[in-house]
Amino acid sequence: MKNKQQEKRFYSKRKFMLEARNEAMKAVKSGDGGPFGAIIVKNGKIISKAHNMVIALNDPTAHAEVLAIRKACQKLKSYSLTECEIFSSCEPCPMCLSAIYWARIPKLYYGCTRDDAEKIGFDDNFLYKIFLGKRTKKNIKKQKIYRREILKIFKSWENKKDKILY
Amino acid sequence: MKNKQQEKRFYSKRKFMLEARNEAMKAVKSGDGGPFGAIIVKNGKIISKAHNMVIALNDPTAHAEVLAIRKACQKLKSYSLTECEIFSSCEPCPMCLSAIYWARIPKLYYGCTRDDAEKIGFDDNFLYKIFLGKRTKKNIKKQKIYRREILKIFKSWENKKDKILY
Numbered sequence: 539m540k541n542k543q544q545e546k547r548f549y550s551k552r553k554f555m556l557e558a559r560n561e562a563m564k565a566v567k568s569g570d571g572g573p574f575g576a577i578i579v580k581n582g583k584i585i586s587k588a589h590n591m592v593i594a595l596n597d598p599t600a601h602a603e604v605l606a607i608r609k610a611c612q613k614l615k616s617y618s619l620t621e622c623e624i625f626s627s628c629e630p631c632p633m634c635l636s637a638i639y640w641a642r643i644p645k646l647y648y649g650c651t652r653d654d655a656e657k658i659g660f661d662d663n664f665l666y667k668i669f670l671g672k673r674t675k676k677n678i679k680k681q682k683i684y685r686r687e688i689l690k691i692f693k694s695w696e697n698k699k700d701k702i703l704y
Numbered sequence: 705m706k707n708k709q710q711e712k713r714f715y716s717k718r719k720f721m722l723e724a725r726n727e728a729m730k731a732v733k734s735g736d737g738g739p740f741g742a743i744i745v746k747n748g749k750i751i752s753k754a755h756n757m758v759i760a761l762n763d764p765t766a767h768a769e770v771l772a773i774r775k776a777c778q779k780l781k782s783y784s785l786t787e788c789e790i791f792s793s794c795e796p797c798p799m800c801l802s803a804i805y806w807a808r809i810p811k812l813y814y815g816c817t818r819d820d821a822e823k824i825g826f827d828d829n830f831l832y833k834i835f836l837g838k839r840t841k842k843n844i845k846k847q848k849i850y851r852r853e854i855l856k857i858f859k860s861w862e863n864k865k866d867k868i869l870y
Contacts, residue, residue, distance in 0.1 A: 551849060562854070617761075627854050633798075639827070645845045646847070647846075647849050649848070650855050681814075688725050691739045704759065704764065
């Protein structure tokens with residue numbers, strides 16, 4: 539019995555990952571964006587599917603994972619996906635991995651890696667290096683200004699009685 | 705003359721940062737989301753404004769910077785904001801910082817810091833630690849599966865003649 543269950547899980551994972559691949563293929567065929575797809579699953583059922591649409595939507599944040607998260611949240615009417623899993627055709631970039639954390643998705647399956655993505659011209663690997671503190675020519679310039687004045691907002695937030703933490 | 709120009713720039717920066725603060729205040733007052741705001745500027749003019757709307761939109765990716773980027777891209781009809789600057793009331797979380805990189809915005813000004821955000825209950829600092837490879841109880845589980853099969857998509861991408869890299 540245990541083996542059968544394991545086998546079922548195995549086939550489900552494969553099924554979901556192939557769905558993510560199909561989504562990625564849609565992006566390639568349509569020219570909507572980069573070759574990436576993602577699927578969100580809850581209790582063994584697909585809640586949302588998405589492919590990269592950066593070009594089609596003129597939106598640099600329209601990566602497959604971000605779009606799949608947004609769709610799943612709309613469907614479940616919640617900003618939190620604690621009982622879901624995400625299947626991504628490629629290791630998520632830092633934007634998408636952070637989005638997965640913010641959405642509180644506890645489990646991520648992915649196919650290709652950040653190195654594979656780099657080999658076809660994408661910045662995922664570069665971005666991971668930025669977060670490791672590596673300096674490159676492509677680093678953006680950052681400047682902290684007027685912190686004390688802006689910090690007052692956080693006091694207003696702290697004093698707000700009906701605030702919702704996410 | 706040079707001093708006057710410098711002074712003008714100084715006041716502009718201050719003006720834009722206070723606009724970002726006003727946006728943050730909107731989020732606090734409305735309850736739309738966390739106390740964060742962002743402004744995108746091109747040639748000294750505000751292109752877009754946004755405040756955090758995670759709660760209002762049921763969208764964990766609806767951070768101020770992400771929303772401001774999306775709006776600016778819609779306005780300029782481009783997925784790239786190479787000639788813009790972004791003013792954020794708080795140091796962007798890794799999702800938003802990555803979005804700024806993907807949008808190719810070369811300059812970021814911010815007010816409060818990731819530590820300030822942590823003190824009022826937000827995960828920004830925790831996420832930065834994740835990217836430094838620190839293990840915590842809150843780490844999500846990641847698993848690479850079926851890489852070889854999925855990698856075929858990247859081959860299709862490489863062979864696509866009219867592909868657009870972003």
